[in-house]
Amino acid sequence: MDLIRCIHAAGIVGCGGAGFPTDQKLCGKFRYLIANGAECEPLLRTDRYLMREKAPEIVRIMAALAEFLQVECCVIALKDHYHAELAALRKAVAESGADVKIFELQNFYPAGDEQMIVREVTGEIVPPTKIPAAVGAVVDNISTIYAIGEAMEGKTFTHKYLTVTGEVAHPVVLRVPIGTSLQACIDLAGGATCRNPYIMTGGPLMGKHVAPEAMDTAVVTKTTSGILVLPEGCANESRDRVSVEAMMHRAKAACIQCTSCTQMCPRHMLGHPIEPHRIMRKMALGGDITEMLSDPIVQSAQMCCECGVCEVFACPMGLQPRRINGLLKKELGKARIRCQIPEQEYTANPEREARKVPSRRIAARDGVAKYYDYEITDLISAEQDTVRIPLQMHIGAPCVPCVAAGDHVTAGQLIAAPAEGALGANIHASIDGVVKSVDSTIVISKN
Ligand code: SF4
Ligand code: SF4
Numbered sequence: 001m002d003l004i005r006c007i008h009a010a011g012i013v014g015c016g017g018a019g020f021p022t023d024q025k026l027c028g029k030f031r032y033l034i035a036n037g038a039e040c041e042p043l044l045r046t047d048r049y050l051m052r053e054k055a056p057e058i059v060r061i062m063a064a065l066a067e068f069l070q071v072e073c074c075v076i077a078l079k080d081h082y083h084a085e086l087a088a089l090r091k092a093v094a095e096s097g098a099d100v101k102i103f104e105l106q107n108f109y110p111a112g113d114e115q116m117i118v119r120e121v122t123g124e125i126v127p128p129t130k131i132p133a134a135v136g137a138v139v140d141n142i143s144t145i146y147a148i149g150e151a152m153e154g155k156t157f158t159h160k161y162l163t164v165t166g167e168v169a170h171p172v173v174l175r176v177p178i179g180t181s182l183q184a185c186i187d188l189a190g191g192a193t194c195r196n197p198y199i200m201t202g203g204p205l206m207g208k209h210v211a212p213e214a215m216d217t218a219v220v221t222k223t224t225s226g227i228l229v230l231p232e233g234c235a236n237e238s239r240d241r242v243s244v245e246a247m248m249h250r251a252k253a254a255c256i257q258c259t260s261c262t263q264m265c266p267r268h269m270l271g272h273p274i275e276p277h278r279i280m281r282k283m284a285l286g287g288d289i290t291e292m293l294s295d296p297i298v299q300s301a302q303m304c305c306e307c308g309v310c311e312v313f314a315c316p317m318g319l320q321p322r323r324i325n326g327l328l329k330k331e332l333g334k335a336r337i338r339c340q341i342p343e344q345e346y347t348a349n350p351e352r353e354a355r356k357v358p359s360r361r362i363a364a365r366d367g368v369a370k371y372y373d374y375e376i377t378d379l380i381s382a383e384q385d386t387v388r389i390p391l392q393m394h395i396g397a398p399c400v401p402c403v404a405a406g407d408h409v410t411a412g413q414l415i416a417a418p419a420e421g422a423l424g425a426n427i428h429a430s431i432d433g434v435v436k437s438v439d440s441t442i443v444i445s446k447n
Contacts, residue, residue, distance in 0.1 A: 003068045003152070010151035011426035015143035015160075016202075016225040019394035021425045022144060026069065031136035033071040034121055035062055035145050037078030037085070038105055040112030041203020042363035044163045044226045045376045047142035048085055049173040051078060053379070054146060055088035056096065061149035063098035069138070073101065076142075077121050079111065080104040108356035109205070110266060110307045114139045119270060125346045128272040128303040129339065143225070156412045158430040161379075163226040164189035166371050167197055173379050177411075177430030179387025179444070182210060182218045185227050188380055196232040204228055204368045205308045209240055217441075222393040222425070235367040239311070239320060244327065247320050252284040254317045261310035261321045267303055269355055271346040274303035276310050276321040283324055289331055299339035301328035312366050313357055386445045387430050391416055396423030401442060407435045415442055 008023035035058065039047040051058060058076070066074035078085055086102065093100050103121050105111045115126045117139055124135040132139050140148070147157050160178050162185070165171040169190025176185060182199065186192055199215065200207035201224050210218045230236060242250070261276040262268050268275060278297050292298045304325035311320045332339075349355075363372045392398040399416035403409060409429040418424030429444055436443040 003065070006151050006154075007148055009426065010147070010155065011157045011222075011428055012144065012147045012151060013222050013394045013425045014140065015147060015223060016141050017223065019221075019223045019425075021394055021396070021423065022140065022148065024423070025140070026138060028133055028138070029136075030069055030133065030138045031072045032118075032122055032138070033062065033066050033069055033074045034117060034132075034137060034139045035076040036112055036114070036117055036139050036141040037076055037082070038112030038117060039079075039142075040110045040359065041205055041207070041226070042109070042359050042366075043165050043228060043368060043371050044203050045165070045171075046161045046163045046173055046225060048082060049376060049379060050142050050146050050161060051076075051082070051085040052088050055085075055092040057149055058142065058145055059089065059092040059096055059098050059100050061145050061152065062100050063096070064152065065145070065148065066099070074099060075101045075103050075121050077103040077105055077117055079107050081107055106356065107359050109309065109359045109362045110305070111359075112141070113266065113305055113307060115270060115305070116266060119348065125270055125348060127346060128267070128274070128341050130341075156426070156428040157222060158411055158428050160220050160222065160224060162220060162224050163376070164229070165226065165374075166229040166368070167192055167194040167231055168229050169193055171371070171374055171376055173376050175379060175381040176220055177384050177387050178220060178222060178393075179389035179430050179441075180220045180382075180384050181388070182220065182227055183215055184382075184384065185220060186229060188382055192229050194229075194231045198230040198232060198234050198237045200228040200230065200236065202226055202228070204230070204236060204366050205312060205362065206306060209236065217388065219388050219390070219441075221390055230368070235312075239323070242320065247323060248283060248286075251280050251319055251324065252286060255280045255284055255319055256317060257281060258316065260314040260316060264309050264314035264355055264357065266307060266309060266357075267305060269349045269352040271348050272303045273342075274300045276304070276325065279325065279328070280319065280321055289328075290335070293328075293332055293335050293337055296339065298328055299332060299337060301325040302332055302339045304329065309357055309362065313362050384431060385447070386433075386443065388441045388443050389415070389427060389430065390441045391427065392440070393427070394423075394425045398440070399424055399427050401438050403435050403438065403442065405435050405437055409433065409435060409444060
């Protein structure tokens with residue numbers, strides 16, 4: 001089977017992002033293949049674990065993928081302070097003789113943003129709102145590369161590596177079946193060490209809050225890169241508590257138009273014409289949001305990657321340009337409006353190097369510095385008796401189930417697939433067992 005069909009059959013999606021199907025992403029002609037080992041969310045350690053412990057496999061997979069895609073340049077990019085990981089990868093490259101380059105990134109946030117990593121590795125700037133393929137690059141994170149390697153061996157995407165950290169007894173990297181409950185993962189990390197924890201999936205800067213009432217059904221999906229347990233009243237919770245109305249009111253009352261959000265914006269520094277302070281000014285003027293959507297300044301919110309530098313690091317008034325941009329992006333999407341991007345060559349701001357935000361400093365501003373310096377050396381691999389597997393873990397439409405309640409399934413068996421012609425990724429049973437129910441999730445239990 002050709003590699004793209006193999007990846008499609010395995011149901012692989014980007015492991016840390018929005019869940020774009022990997023087989024679709026790899027269809028095309030590329031000059032650069034980049035493995036993203038930046039793991040730029042400050043507290044996550046999953047990709048670092050894989051680069052350290054599975055370096056020969058990762059180098060082998062990258063070499064095979066590079067040969068299949070016929071790229072000119074195959075690169076693994078990781079931070080310059082990941083000493084053990086750099087040593088392991090360099091040793092693996094030397095021993096295998098593979099034509100895989102190791103690229104050292106500075107420790108800034110968001111070094112792992114695809115647009116940033118392409119600029120760092122190739123020197124090219126991906127035009128605003130475009131993907132790296134626009135400059136002949138394809139970027140996959142390390143967990144995704146590792147999953148591709150398993151697909152090459154005929155395995156389907158049934159298990160997930162993820163970090164559990166923050167206010168837990170033992171921060172840990174886990175390997176668990178997709179559909180494992182978040183609470184089970186937290187228990188594997190020794191449990192929460194604070195009362196009323198604020199729980200997020202992903203990292204502290206771009207992760208998503210999981211409400212306490214959702215914890216009963218919240219599970220590890222194909223895109224869950226980590227679970228973060230933070231204390232009650234943490235900075236993320238304080239920002240979340242501000243209602244949309246209050247956020248708009250604050251923008252009107254307190255934005256001093258200092259332009260700090262624009263000057264520190266990583267996308268603006270790449271030369272993209274996004275200026276969050278101007279978006280804030282428009283919002284401060286008030287009015288009906290749907291009427292504002294025709295304004296090109298409001299439309300420029302689509303160039304925002306929602307990294308959070310503006311609100312966590314730059315704004316001296318505690319305002320939330322990122323959240324406002326996220327809101328505008330949703331409204332623009334609903335109205336099917338795309339911002340007009342001038343066809344031109346984009347050049348980075350000459351001050352970009354000086355304005356890169358050190359990861360440690362943004363972690364401190366976000367109130368998570370105490371979890372920043374820790375090493376995770378061990379992996380806990382834990383099977384489960386029950387899993388709840390969502391039918392939507394990818395961009396596109398939910399998958400269509402091909403099993404029913406009462407069916408016996410085995411781990412790796414196809415249980416749902418995208419509808420004919422729809423964007424999506426196959427879903428497989430992650431444990432042996434009996435299908436208990438099928439609705440928006442498929443519940444499988446061993447007994
Ligand atoms: S979240 Fe803020 S800093 Fe990040 S890209 Fe968007 S506007 Fe720029
Ligand atoms: S940094 Fe804050 S106060 Fe300054 S322009 Fe941006 S939103 Fe307004």
